[in-house]
Amino acid sequence: MLLDLTPSQRALAEYMSFLSEEAYRAAWMKDLEFHLWKALQGEMKEYGRLKFTSHVIATLQDLSTAANGWIYFDEEREETFLPFHEWEQKRAEYQY
Numbered sequence: 001m002l003l004d005l006t007p008s009q010r011a012l013a014e015y016m017s018f019l020s021e022e023a024y025r026a027a028w029m030k031d032l033e034f035h036l037w038k039a040l041q042g043e044m045k046e047y048g049r050l051k052f053t054s055h056v057i058a059t060l061q062d063l064s065t066a067a068n069g070w071i072y073f074d075e076e077r078e079e080t081f082l083p084f085h086e087w088e089q090k091r092a093e094y095q096y
Contacts, residue, residue, distance in 0.1 A: 001078045012063040013071045013079040019056065023048030028073050034094050036060060037070065037087075 002010055016036055020029045029035075029048075038044045039052040040060050046052060064070055070087040074080045082090060 001080075004077075005079065005081055006067070008063070008067040009069070009071070009081040012060075012067045013081075015059060015063055016071055017079075019047075019050055019060075023050035028079075031094075033070060033072050034091065037091060040064070 002013060005013060016032060017027050019036060020026055020032050023029065035044060035047050039047065040057060044052060050056070067081065069081055069083040072080050072082050072087065072090055
């Protein structure tokens with residue numbers, strides 16, 4: 001939940017939500033965090049109407065570095081911060 005996040009974690013979550021709105025006009029598309037991560041790794045160039053420009057990628061990188069992790073949307077807790085080692089585990093379990 002956004003209220004449980006630190007300012008740097010909240011900034012990342014809000015930017016991810018902004019990108020979801022840009023792509024699909026939805027606050028948080030299903031599996032958004034996985035698609036944005038793929039874009040961050042250079043594996044996606046666009047998502048819906050959103051083009052992953054160098055500015056978008058740099059902003060995601062800067063915000064995730066500042067937060068020292070990634071945001072995962074949990075159905076019960078909503079926006080949830082995961083340190084990178086937990087995110088890597090969650091990502092490895094994800095079926096693309």
